[in-house]
Amino acid sequence: MSGVAIVAGYALRESLRRRVFAVVLLLTLLFLGLYTFAVVKVFEEIGNFSTERNLGTLDPTGFVAATMLGLGMFAILFLATVLAVFLTLGAVRGDAERGLLQPLVVRPLGRTSLLLGRFLAAGAVCAAYALLIYGAALVIVHQASGRWPDTILAPGLTLAGGALVIVALSLLGSVFLSATANGIVTFMLFGAGLVSGLMQSIADAISSHSLGRIAHDIALALPFEALYQSGLHALTADQSGFTGTLIQLGPFGSSHAGGPWLDVWVLAYVVAVGAVAAWGFSRRDL
Amino acid sequence: MAAALSVSALRKDYGRTTALGGVDLEVGEGELVGLLGPNGAGKSTLVKIVCGLVRPSSGRAEVCGAPAGSREARAALGYLAELFRFPGWCRAGEVLELHQKLAGSAGGAAERRELLELVDLWDARERRVEAMSKGMQQRLGLAQALIGGPRLLLLDEPTSALDPVGRRMVRELLERLRERGVAVLLNSHLLSEVELVCDRVAILSRGHVAAAGRPSELSHASGVEVETADGVRRFPGAVREDAPRLVAQLVGEGAAIYGVRVVSTSLEDVYLEAVGDDAPEATA
Numbered sequence: 001m002s003g004v005a006i007v008a009g010y011a012l013r014e015s016l017r018r019r020v021f022a023v024v025l026l027l028t029l030l031f032l033g034l035y036t037f038a039v040v041k042v043f044e045e046i047g048n049f050s051t052e053r054n055l056g057t058l059d060p061t062g063f064v065a066a067t068m069l070g071l072g073m074f075a076i077l078f079l080a081t082v083l084a085v086f087l088t089l090g091a092v093r094g095d096a097e098r099g100l101l102q103p104l105v106v107r108p109l110g111r112t113s114l115l116l117g118r119f120l121a122a123g124a125v126c127a128a129y130a131l132l133i134y135g136a137a138l139v140i141v142h143q144a145s146g147r148w149p150d151t152i153l154a155p156g157l158t159l160a161g162g163a164l165v166i167v168a169l170s171l172l173g174s175v176f177l178s179a180t181a182n183g184i185v186t187f188m189l190f191g192a193g194l195v196s197g198l199m200q201s202i203a204d205a206i207s208s209h210s211l212g213r214i215a216h217d218i219a220l221a222l223p224f225e226a227l228y229q230s231g232l233h234a235l236t237a238d239q240s241g242f243t244g245t246l247i248q249l250g251p252f253g254s255s256h257a258g259g260p261w262l263d264v265w266v267l268a269y270v271v272a273v274g275a276v277a278a279w280g281f282s283r284r285d286l
Numbered sequence: 287m288a289a290a291l292s293v294s295a296l297r298k299d300y301g302r303t304t305a306l307g308g309v310d311l312e313v314g315e316g317e318l319v320g321l322l323g324p325n326g327a328g329k330s331t332l333v334k335i336v337c338g339l340v341r342p343s344s345g346r347a348e349v350c351g352a353p354a355g356s357r358e359a360r361a362a363l364g365y366l367a368e369l370f371r372f373p374g375w376c377r378a379g380e381v382l383e384l385h386q387k388l389a390g391s392a393g394g395a396a397e398r399r400e401l402l403e404l405v406d407l408w409d410a411r412e413r414r415v416e417a418m419s420k421g422m423q424q425r426l427g428l429a430q431a432l433i434g435g436p437r438l439l440l441l442d443e444p445t446s447a448l449d450p451v452g453r454r455m456v457r458e459l460l461e462r463l464r465e466r467g468v469a470v471l472l473n474s475h476l477l478s479e480v481e482l483v484c485d486r487v488a489i490l491s492r493g494h495v496a497a498a499g500r501p502s503e504l505s506h507a508s509g510v511e512v513e514t515a516d517g518v519r520r521f522p523g524a525v526r527e528d529a530p531r532l533v534a535q536l537v538g539e540g541a542a543i544y545g546v547r548v549v550s551t552s553l554e555d556v557y558l559e560a561v562g563d564d565a566p567e568a569t570a
Contacts (some may be wrong), residue, residue: 006387017375099370103430106337107388108361286339 003109007117008124011087015125020086024079028133031075036140039068043144065145066236070255072137073155073235077228078190080130080163085186087122088170091115094179096286105286112278115171119274122167127160134159151234158231158258161266162224166190168270172277175284192218193225200229200256216256223266230258288351290315290438290469291336296345298331298493305331307493308345313438316467318460320480323490324561329473330368332490333440336471337365350437361390364436366427368443368473374416378407378426381415382433391434401429404459420447428456439463439470445479457483481553489560496560504556512536513545 015021046060092115095101105111134156142148149155169189173182196218203212219226232255291313298306306328313319323329334340336347338355352358372381382398391397402408405425415423424447431439445453453476460470460483474480480487481501488498497504510524510532519541521532526548533543551559 003388006384010384014373014375099367100373102339102367103365103370103372103385103427104388105339106360106363106365107385108357108390109388110357283341285341286334 003113004117004120007104007109007114008120011118011121012125015087015121024083024086024129027082028079028129031079032133032136032140035072035075035137039140039144042068061145062147065141065147066149069137069141069149069155069235070232072141073134073159073228073231076130076133076137076159077162077224079133080126080159081166081187081190081224083129084122084126084163084166085170085183087125088118088167088174089183089186090179091118091122091171091174092281092284093174093177094182096284097178102286111281115175115274115278115281119167119171122171123164126163126167130159130163131156149235154234155231158227158234161263162227162231165222165224165227165266165270168273168277172273172280175277175280189222190224193222193228196222196225197229219256220265223262223269226256226258226262227266229256230262233257288348289313290317290350291471292346292348293332293336294346296332296335296347297343298328298335298340299343304493306335306342306345309490309493309495311488311495311498313469313471315437315469316464318464318470318472318483318485320484320487321471321473321490322475322477322480322487322557323496327490327561328493329490330442333365333442333471333473337363337440361434362436363438363440364431364433365440366431366442366444368446370427372415372423372426372430374414376415377412378402378415378418379411381426382429385430385433389434393434397433401432404432405429406455421449421452424448425452425455428459435468437467437469439468440473441470442473443475444472445474445476453479477553477557487553489557491561497556501553505551505553507548508551508555509549511547511549512543513547515542515544 042064043061046064090098092101104114138148138152138156166186170182170186173185177185196215199211199215200219202208203215219229234257236255289312291311293309293311296306296309296311297304309328309332311319311332321329321332331340335342336349336354338360341355347354349359350362352362376384379398379402382401385391386393386397393400398411399408402411405428407422407425407429410418410422413422415426418426424444428441428444431441445456448456457479460472463470464485472480472484484501486498486500487504489496507525509520509522510526510529512519512521512532514536519536521528524532529546529548533546536543
């Protein structure tokens with residue numbers, strides 16, 4: 001068995017057996033419970049709303065289903081980020097300060113293998129988590145509305161990809177920063193991504209090209225946000241007319257098609273982040 | 287055959303602070319060498335460079351002929367860090383299994399059993415690390431360091447968390463390892479322990495080897511004591527060869543002699559002499 005696979009297996013077991021996983025599981029169940037309650041209630045409400053008013057070409061069920069799924073995606077990315085950060089925030093410097101890393105590093109496997117193993121394990125857990133919860137949200141919305149989104153798989157994959165980007169960034173931070181500092185920085189980066197989404201919405205509303213450009217560049221610099229925007233866009237790709245316009249005013253204001261090069265950019269970005277992390281780790285005295 | 291450990295002109299600077307200022311040291315196959323020195327003398331830095339945790343600023347360190355830090359060097363050594371921890375969620379047997387995989391050891395369950403029995407932890411093999419006492423974790427660390435049959439064992443304060451029974455167990459273990467040809471570099475504050483088990487000692491002070499050699503070579507006569515009817519008469523500065531003359535002189539003066547003892551400096555005296563003002567942490 002290769003060193004990478006051994007470390008990945010070890011980190012995977014660690015992910016599942018640490019208390020943090022139980023906490024995340026509990027929070028997830030809480031989220032899904034509240035989400036189900038909200039979805040059911042909102043579809044009860046739109047029944048009354050649509051029969052009392054003349055809504056013209058608006059499809060209230062499609063509108064609310066897309067809106068609730070968009071909100072769900074936001075929450076899922078946030079929860080996946082929390083999981084990614086907790087699994088990786090102390091992977092290098094934090095573990096070294098606690099004396100956990102040294103017995104592993106002196107073994108014949110290289111430091112790059114160790115880092116890669118940690119990335120694969122945390123990435124697999126976080127991506128699977130994002131896909132699972134996204135699937136649960138889809139089913140909940142479908143049960144309440146009878147609708148499926150325009151694209152089913154792509155939004156889930158963008159969430160999983162976003163989680164992988166955050167795992168890579170958090171691992172990079174763990175090489176240079178203490179666990180606490182790394183956690184703070186990673187959440188701040190996540191916040192910066194959200195801000196770029198808001199900036200994009202404002203830029204679209206006021207037709208500001210320069211603001212839109214800045215928001216676009218930030219989203220590419222933090223590609224989990226670009227992936228999220230691309231996922232939102234895929235969710236309502238076929239919505240048009242009044243319903244489509246109304247959806248853009250909601251949580252989909254920042255949705256943008258990623259384009260054919262986004263996946264390539266994300267892959268190159270993760271590889272580059274990993275290379276910098278490996279370089280920093282190889283030079284670190286433990 | 288290459289020495290188990292060969293260190294030459296090894297230097298490590300942390301910014302303006304020099305941790306090691308050009309250290310030379312050799313540990314032969316099956317040799318047990320004690321590394322002594324006060325806190326901050328550079329002992330742990332030396333050990334960490336040898337096992338590849340710290341990069342040297344200059345100089346050379348080789349493990350069984352391979353550059354320290356290389357894959358070949360790391361495959362040839364076992365290491366017990368001064369401050370280490372195993373994941374609390376892991377069971378004792380799982381810790382060893384993981385390290386067997388990482389070390390490429392084919393020993394399997396038989397090796398795990400042998401090592402756990404060696405450190406008296408077989409009955410605790412299913413216990414989680416977080417439920418173990420510090421001493422048990424230290425013994426598990428020792429077992430981990432022995433996985434794969436290393437040719438060089440680096441032990442950084444291996445008895446720091448152990449009670450007297452545990453310390454004796456480590457001493458006996460070191461004797462057995464020496465018989466099996468395993469070279470050991472033992473970093474310890476406990477002079478008496480080092481004196482008991484080590485073939486040679488190296489005393490580090492401020493990043494330099496202040497003294498090195500066999501404990502018997504390092505110690506020297508520091509006087510003769512003669513027990514007479516009037517009490518013990520001390521002759522500081524006298525050596526073994528002076529004893530017959532001193533006895534004859536005292537007998538000639540009419541004294542009754544009950545015993546004669548040539549006094550030698552202890553390792554502690556040698557240590558204090560070597561490190562001078564740098565020795566606040568010396569313990570017997």
